[in-house]
Amino acid sequence: MSGFSLADLEIIVARRAQASPDESWTAKLFAAGQAKAAKKLGEEAVETVIAAIANDRKNLTDEAADLLYHLLVVLKIADIPLADVMAVLEGRTAQSGVAEKAARVPS
Template identity: 55%
Template sequence: MSLYRLAETIAARKGADPDESWTAKLLAKGPEKAAEKFGEEAVEAVIEAVKGDRARLTEEAADVLYHLLVMCASRDVTLEDIESELTRREGTSGIDEKASRG
């Protein structure tokens, strides 16, 4: 599944029945819950990266991407918004970009 298809699925589930969709349930609980779940998944991915288990890291990375998109959707930030920001930064040194945020 591409990230765009995943983002479209998440957007489509915004109005779905929370009893029938995990995505709808997360979104119904609000941005704070979506952010909490993203944080949990990010920590799990870090743990697997440190352990060096490639298969488990792959699974956790997929969870992180999904929950990142859910968290962003809960605040009406789209994958296109994120892509535009990455495009804006293209060709800029990471050090320079961080410094510009002061």
């Protein structure tokens, strides 16, 4: 198993965001802004769902990687560190998912 983590990917996204948009897809997404990055995240989410429904293991793996990458781009543009998301997830593990959802305030 690889030692590569989402934290490593977060660092790579931050570095590549500083490159020229002509040389980096990440920089191109940053230059296009949050709306474009979020739209791309949505497209990847849909492609991930389609692969899951089709039981296409290879495509699901590839699309999940795209989804995670684009999520980290959207988070970086919004200046939300992965650690903040992980803290929320960690807090949710203290109770069952059913109890956690019931305790959420409707938005």
